[in-house]
Amino acid sequence: MPIPEDVTGEEIDKDVRQELQSLPKTLAEDVAKNLVMVARLIDEDPEGAYGYSRVALRLASRVAAVREAAGFAAYASQKYGEALAEFRAARRMTGNVELWPVMADCERGLGRPEKALDMAGAPEVHKLDKAGQVEMRLVVAGARRDLGQLDAAIVTLQSPELASNSVQPWTARLRYAYADALLAAGREGEAREWFAKAVEADKGGSTDASDRLAELDGVEFVDAFDENEGEGEDDAEPHQAAAEDAEDAEDAEDAEDAEDGEDGDKD
Template identity: 55%
Template sequence: MTISQLDAEARRELGSLPRTLAEVVGRHLVMAGRLLDEDPELAYRHAAYARRKASRVGAVREAAGVAAYTVGNWQEALSDLRAARRMTGRNNFLAVMADCERGLGRPERALEIARSPEAEHLEAEDRVELRIVASGARRDLGESEAALVELQIPELKERRARPYVARLFYVYADVLQELGRDKEAREYFARASAVDQEESTDADERLAALEGVEIVDIDDGVVWTDAEELTLEDEIGPEAEAEAAPSEKGADPDGGGRPEEDARDTGGGEASAQDRS
């Protein structure tokens, strides 16, 4: 684990520090990035240490802000990301800043960030994430129709399998369902499932619920089956099922059973989404 594992821009910024200090801070930034998903609290401690040692480095303040956001320290995250923005001139964390405002109970300020001139020049992924946050802010204000409008952007017609596209489809479907437009919600949950290769949403489960089926894991596969379907034991009880079992004379010599007739294998998968939308 060395500073060389950081991206080039972060290494350049750390070059303003004495070499030994830069190496120490760099290693903590590497660990913070590596642990962000699996152990956010430990990642936060690594980032906080780096911040104490090099608070005037933009890359350090960015890392500290993202780590604080991940553990729900909204005000600290907002402060660090604002500082990083002043130091670097980068706007790629506007969505995180806006979501911090939501976390602090200030959805109007989140919408101000989303409408800022800087938001118009973001890369596609950052722009989509900011629209998702803006939609969440509208929902915070009880404006579900406006929340849907916030998401009606060109990327809603995207077909490439990218995580931010899957999230856009998913949130759009979620708002549609909130508005009672279940048919359209099914369409967009299906689209989210189709492009969600990283399984960043639970689109499969939401779609299954709308279709009235349930997903059952079987080994490495997934079976969708009727949610209302009852087993023999459910219908007549375990004792009666035992009596209904074939006698030894008429039993299958291989001990095999009859497969479920109504199940169909889809091979889908799911992971829960972690967002504030």
């Protein structure tokens, strides 16, 4: 796959760059460039990111960072079985537990919420940092919802992190998930309150909380371009009608003149 000229491979994280040092220099550069493209495209073009991850995987399948990147690209493309396999491979290589929550979410994606709940009770969860534990909580709540256990999902999300006024990287997503669960349970008033709190924390626009809040408030967004275009069409109709009326008047006048001419000839 083509690599844009502005991509050098130097953009990748220094820890990943160190991992790639085990490869021949030229190969390491090629792998790095493909990993940069994965990171660049994964949010806006998951399938494109997936394509670059496959190239990197073909070039350096024994590098943990490559297996992890391939896992996230597959995950973003909803290829959950493939993503889970790559995450497992990366974890075997590093021994890290950081991928445990996303591995559990892959189980959800594969239609196995019970397996995700089993993973939530594993010893690995206690080794996660705060961000990982919050992520695991989100996965568990999702699994409960998959099983139709809305009340359990709501209780799962009720945590010190949710109650805290401190804004952390996970705050917006946690508040959003809680609001969404409340709404699914028919608790619209509380849901609106928490969507509003999610908006307050979501400075980077990682959720559509503002849209959900507007929807609850009954706000409808109209495309100004379409509206103006419609007005132009409406305005055109009277002008067209006026032109047609003028033509009819001219035709009538011509007919009258012709009739007068014929009478003159008869005379």
